[in-house]
Amino acid sequence: MSEFHYPGGMKPPVSKVEIPKGKKLHLKVAPGNRGLDFEAEINQSNDYYVEKGLALITKRPTPIQTVKVDYAHGPKITEAFFQTQSTTDYNGVYQGHYIDFEAKSTRSKTSFPLANIPLQQIEHLEKVIAQKGIAFFLINWHLLNEVYLVPADYIIEFYRSHPRSSIPYEEMKEHGYLVKQGYRPRYDYLPIVIEHFLNNDKTK
Amino acid sequence: MSEFHYPGGMKPPVSKVEIPKGKKLHLKVAPGNRGLDFEAEINQSNDYYVEKGLALITKRPTPIQTVKVDYAHGPKITEAFFQTQSTTDYNGVYQGHYIDFEAKSTRSKTSFPLANIPLQQIEHLEKVIAQKGIAFFLINWHLLNEVYLVPADYIIEFYRSHPRSSIPYEEMKEHGYLVKQGYRPRYDYLPIVIEHFLNNDKTK
Numbered sequence: 001m002s003e004f005h006y007p008g009g010m011k012p013p014v015s016k017v018e019i020p021k022g023k024k025l026h027l028k029v030a031p032g033n034r035g036l037d038f039e040a041e042i043n044q045s046n047d048y049y050v051e052k053g054l055a056l057i058t059k060r061p062t063p064i065q066t067v068k069v070d071y072a073h074g075p076k077i078t079e080a081f082f083q084t085q086s087t088t089d090y091n092g093v094y095q096g097h098y099i100d101f102e103a104k105s106t107r108s109k110t111s112f113p114l115a116n117i118p119l120q121q122i123e124h125l126e127k128v129i130a131q132k133g134i135a136f137f138l139i140n141w142h143l144l145n146e147v148y149l150v151p152a153d154y155i156i157e158f159y160r161s162h163p164r165s166s167i168p169y170e171e172m173k174e175h176g177y178l179v180k181q182g183y184r185p186r187y188d189y190l191p192i193v194i195e196h197f198l199n200n201d202k203t204k
Numbered sequence: 205m206s207e208f209h210y211p212g213g214m215k216p217p218v219s220k221v222e223i224p225k226g227k228k229l230h231l232k233v234a235p236g237n238r239g240l241d242f243e244a245e246i247n248q249s250n251d252y253y254v255e256k257g258l259a260l261i262t263k264r265p266t267p268i269q270t271v272k273v274d275y276a277h278g279p280k281i282t283e284a285f286f287q288t289q290s291t292t293d294y295n296g297v298y299q300g301h302y303i304d305f306e307a308k309s310t311r312s313k314t315s316f317p318l319a320n321i322p323l324q325q326i327e328h329l330e331k332v333i334a335q336k337g338i339a340f341f342l343i344n345w346h347l348l349n350e351v352y353l354v355p356a357d358y359i360i361e362f363y364r365s366h367p368r369s370s371i372p373y374e375e376m377k378e379h380g381y382l383v384k385q386g387y388r389p390r391y392d393y394l395p396i397v398i399e400h401f402l403n404n405d406k407t408k
Binding site: 050053055056058060061062063064066074075076077078079080081082085087091092093094095096097098099100127128130131132133 | 254257259260262264265266267268270278279280281282283284285286289291295296297298299300301302303304331332334335336337
């Protein structure tokens with residue numbers, strides 16, 4: 001998740017958020033936690049897909065560099081550091097097809113800063129595409145209350161030609177697909193994956 | 205990795221092992237660390253596949269439950285615990301096809317104890333198969349110096365009918381495929397994946 005800055009671009013681990021029945025999902029969190037909120041909502045959507053047998057998408061755990069471990073108690077880790085994910089946060093399978101994506105939030109209303117994407121994620125997604133995997137970003141325009149599925153090939157092309165720039169909202173819209181929001185799943189991105197990547201709807 | 209027991213079935217994180225050029229890969233480690241050795245060797249094999257553009261298989265980071273974080277220094281984690289992977293250790297993509305597997309070591313020469321496999325891994329692999337993913341185990345018969353690729357559907361069937369038992373070596377051999385060992389890749393399991401799962405060689 002972007003927009004939740006730790007020194008060195010590191011990210012905190014996120015516990016699975018249980019949504020009590022009948023409770024509205026849009027949790028009230030401090031502005032700094034919006035990125036985590038988005039992650040929890042994606043996890044909820046993925047849980048829904050698994051429960052319904054529609055797809056199996058899992059979040060990779062946040063990598064942690066362990067420095068000191070107390071084996072007498074647990075083992076209990078007593079010194080460790082968050083590491084940057086060298087891949088993306090999510091991958092999985094839909095009907096045999098490999099799916100890989102990264103989720104990003106921005107509070108901008110006009111453009112998505114590419115500085116939000118580490119080079120290693122671009123490189124990872126390039127490898128996914130080379131292996132014919134389905135690769136995309138879910139971009140959360142937080143203040144607009146819109147989430148877009150944007151195919152990774154477009155983002156990569158933009159990144160490679162303007163690495164320090166931002167993708168204007170209007171331009172991203174032309175290349176992306178608005179994700180339907182609801183209660184369960186919170187973000188219903190799977191129909192877009194099927195339609196865009198598997199039904200040869202390559203008009204965009 | 206099995207056979208490297210932590211209290212509560214937890215597993216230590218493993219750093220990527222760099223193999224210096226021309227150096228033999230079979231590192232000398234304490235017997236208790238053999239499981240980690242196997243993991244490092246699989247990681248090396250996966251690195252080879254990525255470098256050659258043959259497949260993209262990554263290891264999921266070991267999940268860690270963070271309890272206390274010192275934000276003034278880093279952030280530095282000052283209290284945390286290893287968690288059991290709720291999925292498998294490895295997944296990835298070969299030519300669009302989703303691959304998911306777990307690596308296990310045993311020091312038995314006669315049978316592979318199913319207690320080595322947590323139920324949640326069986327359940328995860330069942331979901332992978334339901335989504336038409338390629339699912340298997342790499343089983344390292346450490347004292348026999350043999351590694352087999354064993355399709356997950358066979359292991360799952362055995363597990364579901366004899367959950368507290370062991371799979372005899374000879375029976376596993378009938379359902380598995382001997383993995384060719386070498387210098388790079390250390391364990392060349394990809395040709396078996398292609399042959400068994402993708403070329404309709406379902407004779408076993």
